[in-house]
Amino acid sequence: MYKHLYRRFLEAHAQELHFACHSHHYWPDVSRDAHLQYWDDSCQFVDDKWNYIFSKKIPHAQKLISEVLHLSKPEQIVFAPNTHEFVFRLLSSLDWNKKVRVLTTDSEFYSFDRQINRLAEFPNFEIVKVPTLPIETFNARFEKEMASGPWDLIFVSHVFFNSGLSCDVESFAKKAPANAIFAIDGYHSFMAVPLSLSAIEDRAFYIAGSYKYAQGGEGACFMYVPSGTRHRPFHTGWFAELSHLSAVGNQVGYPTDALQYAGSTMDFSALYRLIAVLEKFKSEGLTVEKIHGFVQKNQELFLAELQKKPHPLVNPQSLLRGPASAHHGHFLTFELPSTEKTQEMVKSLAKNHLKTDSRGTRLRFGFGLYHDENDVRKAVQALFI
CATH class of the missing domain: 3.40.640.10 (Type I PLP-dependent aspartate aminotransferase-like (Major domain))
Structure with a gap:
């Protein structure tokens, strides 16, 4: 829906699913x-x-x-x-x-x-x-x-x-x-x-x-x-x-x-x-509230897809989420057993063209305006390759 804002970055990384947009966000063409x-x-x-x-x-x-x-x-x-x-x-x-x-x-x-x-x-x-x-x-x-x-x-x-x-x-x-x-x-x-x-x-x-x-x-x-x-x-x-x-x-x-x-x-x-x-x-009518709603929808889709096929490490049980989920940030964080396991996961996903990032034992998936539902489903699928 908003991919047109990021044409240059998306073309430069056409084969990659960039879900590290908590750490490094694509820049709009403007x-x-x-x-x-x-x-x-x-x-x-x-x-x-x-x-x-x-x-x-x-x-x-x-x-x-x-x-x-x-x-x-x-x-x-x-x-x-x-x-x-x-x-x-x-x-x-x-x-x-x-x-x-x-x-x-x-x-x-x-x-x-x-x-x-x-x-x-x-x-x-x-x-x-x-x-x-x-x-x-x-x-x-x-x-x-x-x-x-x-x-x-x-x-x-x-x-x-x-x-x-x-x-x-x-x-x-x-x-x-x-x-x-x-x-x-x-x-x-x-x-x-x-x-x-x-x-x-x-x-x-x-x-x-x-x-x-x-x-x-x-x-x-x-x-x-x-x-x-x-x-x-x-x-x-x-x-x-x-x-x-x-x-x-x-x-x-x-x-x-x-x-x-x-x-x-x-x-x-x-x-x-x-x-x-x-x-x-501002010209696109993208208020913070609208951006937040768009990202929330894709986050919920990501979690719903995980519910269908639970991953041994990335699953609802390892998700860090509070009661006020409506105000959760634009990345989902999963607590893995060790820093080594987390780093291995980041490297493994990168080989499957899924870019994520981590901090210690926590694996993070960032969500942005340049993701659509198809991207989200592909990201979940990449966990099982």
């Missing part, structure tokens, strides 16, 4: 033209490129993202080439001269988890990780831990990267201690699982990007910064002084908008691609 447009604009504007990007392209991207997330202040979105920059800026906004307490989960993506594991080696950092499993009790357990504060930073994913399971981040934001920074990692739900930030936009930081389901490729990450935020992250860059570069001296000032979390020079071709994809989806 992203190629946008990439070339960045070169053309760089040629046209040369020294004036930054002014053009910050006055035209960034506001455009901010508006499109705000429409998706139901945000009333698009100017409170700031961009960076990766989420780790934002993670460390959030951490560097805290007072490291005292004890720093961070509440999170055992299922956060590596860009955050690796960083806090390293900081946990310092005596003044205390990191508490709430297990996501069993998911049926996770929301209650996380809220209980939040209430046990105080916390300096609370960081939690909307959809967990290693399972596809989701949690109630809106409720968390409303109940989080007022003096703690509350941050949502939305990378694995943005443009996939519906979420409105309208009720918590004055409370929650939100981090995501274009690499996964926004389908613009790597390099365009963003963070929503609640208005009224007045932070001075010590991990900072010259973009935060764009408005008064001529007056820069020894004093380090910070803007009052989202640029207080800005970094430095980046390649904005990814922003062009992101804009093009979001505009294309």
Whole structure:
């Protein structure tokens, strides 16, 4: 139904069933033209490129993202080439001269988890990780831990990267201690699982990007910064002084908008691609709700086909799925007996032209707009070849 959006990628992989679109998503054709447009604009504007990007392209991207997330202040979105920059800026906004307490989960993506594991080696950092499993009790357990504060930073994913399971981040934001920074990692739900930030936009930081389901490729990450935020992250860059570069001296000032979390020079071709994809989806009437419904239908077909012919490893019993399946991410995750078995399975499926991916003992099947029912049935059949 939507294969026409991905003609170039599908032609380049005509013999492959790409069900790794959780990890690496095909890019819509419009992203190629946008990439070339960045070169053309760089040629046209040369020294004036930054002014053009910050006055035209960034506001455009901010508006499109705000429409998706139901945000009333698009100017409170700031961009960076990766989420780790934002993670460390959030951490560097805290007072490291005292004890720093961070509440999170055992299922956060590596860009955050690796960083806090390293900081946990310092005596003044205390990191508490709430297990996501069993998911049926996770929301209650996380809220209980939040209430046990105080916390300096609370960081939690909307959809967990290693399972596809989701949690109630809106409720968390409303109940989080007022003096703690509350941050949502939305990378694995943005443009996939519906979420409105309208009720918590004055409370929650939100981090995501274009690499996964926004389908613009790597390099365009963003963070929503609640208005009224007045932070001075010590991990900072010259973009935060764009408005008064001529007056820069020894004093380090910070803007009052989202640029207080800005970094430095980046390649904005990814922003062009992101804009093009979001505009294309908009013109096609592809809201997040519609995309989510399309993917859910194919996921249910995949599971129904597995019910007909159960696989010894990939079956309903090994599936990680919570009670709120309507808000499950766009990949199905199966817990296999060992990492070795999982890697063997990935390699075996690849030989059968079925591309999947894994994390440890968990085998993941990603679902996208470029799959139809025939693709889903072929994917299940490939398990038995």
